[in-house]
Amino acid sequence: xxxxxxxxxxxxxxxxxxxxxxxxxxxxxxxxxxxxxxxxxxxxxxxxxxxxxxxxxxxxxxxxxxxxxxxxxxxxxxxxxxxxxxxxxxxxxxxxxxxxxxxxxxxxxxxxxxxxxxxxxxxxxxxxxxxxxxxxxxxxxxxxxxxxxxxxxxxxxxxxxxxxxxxxxxxxxxxxxxxxxxxxxxxxxxxxxxxxxxxxxxxxxxxxxxxxxxxxxxxxxxxxxxxxxxxxxxxxxxxxxxxxxxxxxxxxxxxxxxxxxxxxxxxxxxxxx
Numbered sequence: 137x138x139x140x141x142x143x144x145x146x147x148x149x150x151x152x153x154x155x156x157x158x159x160x161x162x163x164x165x166x167x168x169x170x171x172x173x174x175x176x177x178x179x180x181x182x183x184x185x186x187x188x189x190x191x192x193x194x195x196x197x198x199x200x201x202x203x204x205x206x207x208x209x210x211x212x213x214x215x216x217x218x219x220x221x222x223x224x225x226x227x228x229x230x231x232x233x234x235x236x237x238x239x240x241x242x243x244x245x246x247x248x249x250x251x252x253x254x255x256x257x258x259x260x261x262x263x264x265x266x267x268x269x270x271x272x273x274x275x276x277x278x279x280x281x282x283x284x285x286x287x288x289x290x291x292x293x294x295x296x297x298x299x300x301x302x303x304x305x306x307x308x309x310x311x312x313x314x315x316x317x318x319x320x321x322x323x324x325x326x327x328x329x330x331x332x333x334x335x336x337x338x339x340x341x342x343x344x345x346x347x348x349x350x351x352x353x354x355x356x357x358x359x360x361x362x363x364x365x366x367x368x369x370x371x372x373x374x375x376x377x378x379x380x381x382x383x384x385x386x387x388x389x390x391x392x393x394x395x396x397x398x399x400x401x402x403x404x405x406x407x408x409x
Contacts, residue, residue: 145358145359145361148255155347166303166338183302183303190224190276191281193228194349195211195230196231196350197211199233199250203364206356211234213296217283227246228246228267230249247267256350256354265339269339279302281300282346283297285353285360286352290359301342303341
């Protein structure tokens with residue numbers, strides 16, 4: 137299982153590392169486009185902020201266990217978020233482990249997606265993004281957050297809860313602002329118009345954020361599983377060594393006792409003769 141997880145981790149890691157430059161450039165493009173003078177304040181419905189009466193959380197966990205504290209750490213992070221929420225929270229779960237944990241704690245789950253593959257494509261996550269966007273635009277959610285595990289390296293994965301909707305005029309899934317402009321903002325000519333291009337880019341950017349979070353979660357899951365299985369293998373080898381030593385000691389004691397009994401019997405026979 138460690139070898140299988142290592143192979144899956146390498147593929148997931150390559151996928152998330154290839155995705156990060158695209159996601160970063162998409163953030164830059166969206167922020168630049170939204171800041172153009174011709175766009176105006178009423179940029180797009182996905183930028184609209186309103187009083188928060190209901191919150192949606194997309195929880196991304198695994199479908200299987202045997203991955204150490206990967207699921208537990210994220211679920212505990214989400215539980216803390218739910219306890220501190222000032223508005224009712226409804227969940228969209230990706231993964232059976234998170235769904236089961238939220239059902240046991242009595243949380244309201246409005247949608248569940250379990251069939252996301254280990255190497256998802258944009259088409260695989262399109263239903264999730266569509267549910268999130270439709271519920272936000274319809275007023276079902278006033279804010280939407282993503283709860284996932286950020287992949288740092290093989291040994292480090294950090295649970296995060298970041299806001300997905302409404303979008304910020306300048307910001308990213310990591311909530312890190314773009315570098316400040318040192319001079320006037322460069323303006324480009326967009327065809328057919330800035331607003332039409334923005335209307336097409338914004339939903340796509342939401343998909344990019346969701347896709348990036350799922351890839352980060354998948355890479356973190358396989359890394360955590362590989363480390364957990366390596367630890368389990370090491371513990372099993374240590375246990376085998378301890379049990380082998382105990383077995384050899386018991387066997388040696390039994391042999392020694394039998395030899396003493398034989399020697400004692402021989403001496404008793406000799407004495408009787």
